[in-house]
Amino acid sequence: MRAYLSAAFIVALTLALSAPVVRAQGVADRAKVLRAAADALGMGRWSDIGGANTRLPGIDIINTMELQGSGTSDMGGRQVKTDFHIALGYNPVAARVEFTRTPDGGAAQHTIQTVRDTYAWNESEIGAGLDQGKGVATPAMTAVRERLLRIWMLPYGVVKAAYAAGDKTVVATEAGATTITAPLSGQLAGITLKATLDASSLITKVEARADNTALANLNLEAEYSGYADHAEVLTDVKTPGRLVLKQGGRTVADITVKTWETNNPYLVFPVPANVKAAPATTSR
Amino acid sequence: MAVSRQVIATAAALCFATAAVFTQNPAPRAGPRTINAPPKPTGATPRTADGHPDLTGVWNGLGDNLNGVPNQIANNGIAIESETVARDLHSGQIVTVFPRLNNRPQNNEQAERAAALLRRSGSNRPIYKPEYWDMVKYNDHNANEEDPSNNCMPAGIPRGAIPSYIAQFPNHVMFVYPGQGGLIATQTMYRMIPTDGRKHTPLQELDGTYTGESIAHWEGDTLVVDSWGFNANTWFDQIGGYMHSENMHVIERFRREGNTLTWTATVEDPDYLLEPWTTTPRVALLNPRPDAMLPESQPCSERDLAHIVTKEHH
Numbered sequence: 001m002r003a004y005l006s007a008a009f010i011v012a013l014t015l016a017l018s019a020p021v022v023r024a025q026g027v028a029d030r031a032k033v034l035r036a037a038a039d040a041l042g043m044g045r046w047s048d049i050g051g052a053n054t055r056l057p058g059i060d061i062i063n064t065m066e067l068q069g070s071g072t073s074d075m076g077g078r079q080v081k082t083d084f085h086i087a088l089g090y091n092p093v094a095a096r097v098e099f100t101r102t103p104d105g106g107a108a109q110h111t112i113q114t115v116r117d118t119y120a121w122n123e124s125e126i127g128a129g130l131d132q133g134k135g136v137a138t139p140a141m142t143a144v145r146e147r148l149l150r151i152w153m154l155p156y157g158v159v160k161a162a163y164a165a166g167d168k169t170v171v172a173t174e175a176g177a178t179t180i181t182a183p184l185s186g187q188l189a190g191i192t193l194k195a196t197l198d199a200s201s202l203i204t205k206v207e208a209r210a211d212n213t214a215l216a217n218l219n220l221e222a223e224y225s226g227y228a229d230h231a232e233v234l235t236d237v238k239t240p241g242r243l244v245l246k247q248g249g250r251t252v253a254d255i256t257v258k259t260w261e262t263n264n265p266y267l268v269f270p271v272p273a274n275v276k277a278a279p280a281t282t283s284r
Numbered sequence: 285m286a287v288s289r290q291v292i293a294t295a296a297a298l299c300f301a302t303a304a305v306f307t308q309n310p311a312p313r314a315g316p317r318t319i320n321a322p323p324k325p326t327g328a329t330p331r332t333a334d335g336h337p338d339l340t341g342v343w344n345g346l347g348d349n350l351n352g353v354p355n356q357i358a359n360n361g362i363a364i365e366s367e368t369v370a371r372d373l374h375s376g377q378i379v380t381v382f383p384r385l386n387n388r389p390q391n392n393e394q395a396e397r398a399a400a401l402l403r404r405s406g407s408n409r410p411i412y413k414p415e416y417w418d419m420v421k422y423n424d425h426n427a428n429e430e431d432p433s434n435n436c437m438p439a440g441i442p443r444g445a446i447p448s449y450i451a452q453f454p455n456h457v458m459f460v461y462p463g464q465g466g467l468i469a470t471q472t473m474y475r476m477i478p479t480d481g482r483k484h485t486p487l488q489e490l491d492g493t494y495t496g497e498s499i500a501h502w503e504g505d506t507l508v509v510d511s512w513g514f515n516a517n518t519w520f521d522q523i524g525g526y527m528h529s530e531n532m533h534v535i536e537r538f539r540r541e542g543n544t545l546t547w548t549a550t551v552e553d554p555d556y557l558l559e560p561w562t563t564t565p566r567v568a569l570l571n572p573r574p575d576a577m578l579p580e581s582q583p584c585s586e587r588d589l590a591h592i593v594t595k596e597h598h
Contacts, residue, residue: 044382045398055316058382061401091407127414163380264404266421
């Protein structure tokens with residue numbers, strides 16, 4: 001009997017240690033964890049102007065960002081050398097992803113993919129279709145969700161989404177690491193983000209999961225590492241030095257950052273008239 | 285960097301000194317201000333004999349911000365409405381508020397970086413033609429070298445925003461904008477603007493100037509100031525690197541309600557902009573003292589720029 005109990009205890013202990021332990025935390029912990037994640041990224045700032053006459057709280061200062069980097073991207077199942085230039089913003093939520101792929105022995109291919117709010121389009125040149133006769137903007141409405149999702153999957157997007165989701169955001173400890181789980185809304189309703197934090201409260205991994213199996217293509221994973229201030233104009237905003245985006249376990253993009261400007265540079269994303277007039281499509 | 289900090293500290297002290305001189309009677313408050321949302325009007329709106337709101341007075345803002353400019357962050361688009369709620373005034377988007385966890389003042393480097401970020405985080409940006417996007421970004425990143433108002437040149441319109449003093453007469457208004465003697469020194473400006481119904485001089489007959497040719501009329505209780513005939517030697521604002529052409533056309537709206545004056549400007553520039561751009565409203569408070577005066581503005585002598593190691597305005 002004693003041997004049986006010992007064996008049962010060992011089995012139970014083994015199972016307990018091997019299975020991921022998820023321990024949900026309370027409201028106070030949620031506030032503390034979110035604040036720590038925001039502070040680790042350098043998202044909250046306040047003004048001391050006014051001296052003793054003012055004591056303004058801090059606000060989230062992350063809006064526009066511009067990233068330049070190089071690495072690889074998936075092209076028909078092959079990893080191809082790629083240069084990236086990404087402009088993005090959170091107010092409005094928008095991005096312009098410009099990438100140049102150079103396959104071995106092939107000609108360079110230049111692509112510009114843009115999204116803003118409920119519109120997605122491809123540009124033949126930066127700002128195409130805005131000024132008459134300058135470039136072509138091709139609507140790509142089916143790509144709205146995926147392009148928006150990639151903005152929210154950045155560490156800043158996760159923290160913003162977690163604050164916006166309020167009580168629906170869950171903070172937990174999983175296999176010894178802190179996680180933040182938050183549902184997205186609007187165009188991305190039905191998709192949940194789960195971020196894993198390291199000991200410094202920096203986000204190292206983000207998983208996007210769709211409730212609806214029809215949106216399985218939006219089940220993405222991103223890994224972030226090498227955080228530092230990678231900007232020319234230093235701001236104390238911490239940005240990853242490497243980003244790896246995966247879809248269904250396959251690496252979609254692997255980017256090593258050269259510069260990541262975080263000083264809210266002048267980046268705008270006006271929607272061309274022909275894109276506004278394009279029929280809305282059920283986006284992926 | 286040590287030199288930069290010294291320069292910034294000196295400049296900040298000068299700016300605050302300016303603000304202090306201008307604040308002859310700051311609004312009474314219990315404790316430090318914890319919000320920066322535009323102030324609500326109080327009191328009656330005085331009117332002139334012809335029935336229009338009387339804009340005459342010393343408009344000092346709240347007197348506790350850089351150069352007396354009210355609501356510095358709100359000016360750049362984010363209003364902190366309470367200790368838990370902030371909002372982008374242009375898009376309406378809610379902005380997360382982070383309570384301060386301690387009373388430690390920021391060091392110069394932290395304050396400088398925070399100010400630079402705060403002043404650029406709003407969503408209200410003019411939409412330039414795509415071929416100028418990189419130029420605007422360059423201007424903003426290098427404003428300590430490229431800003432044409434550096435070295436005691438006029439700030440121009442609409443950058444001048446709310447004048448510190450307005451005198452209203454039956455046939456004209458007089459605006460006075462004292463120069464800034466601190467960091468990014470600019471020259472004193474004044475504008476004498478007719479309200480007698482005259483029309484603009486044809487644009488091609490005007491030599492471009494810093495404040496352009498302005499005429500004004502009343503639309504209900506709003507004074508509308510219409511200006512063109514500018515030179516291209518100014519930017520729309522201190523932040524942003526927003527250059528313009530000589531074909532810029534600016535329409536400013538001034539509305540007095542009680543002790544507040546709300547100002548907006550709409551900028552049209554077919555050479556540079558894809559569409560007209562309207563500033564986020566700014567609100568100034570009237571100096572309530574009947575004997576309020578404008579002191580002599582500080583002599584404009586640029587001494588800081590040569591020592592600054594950072595590139596952008598903050």
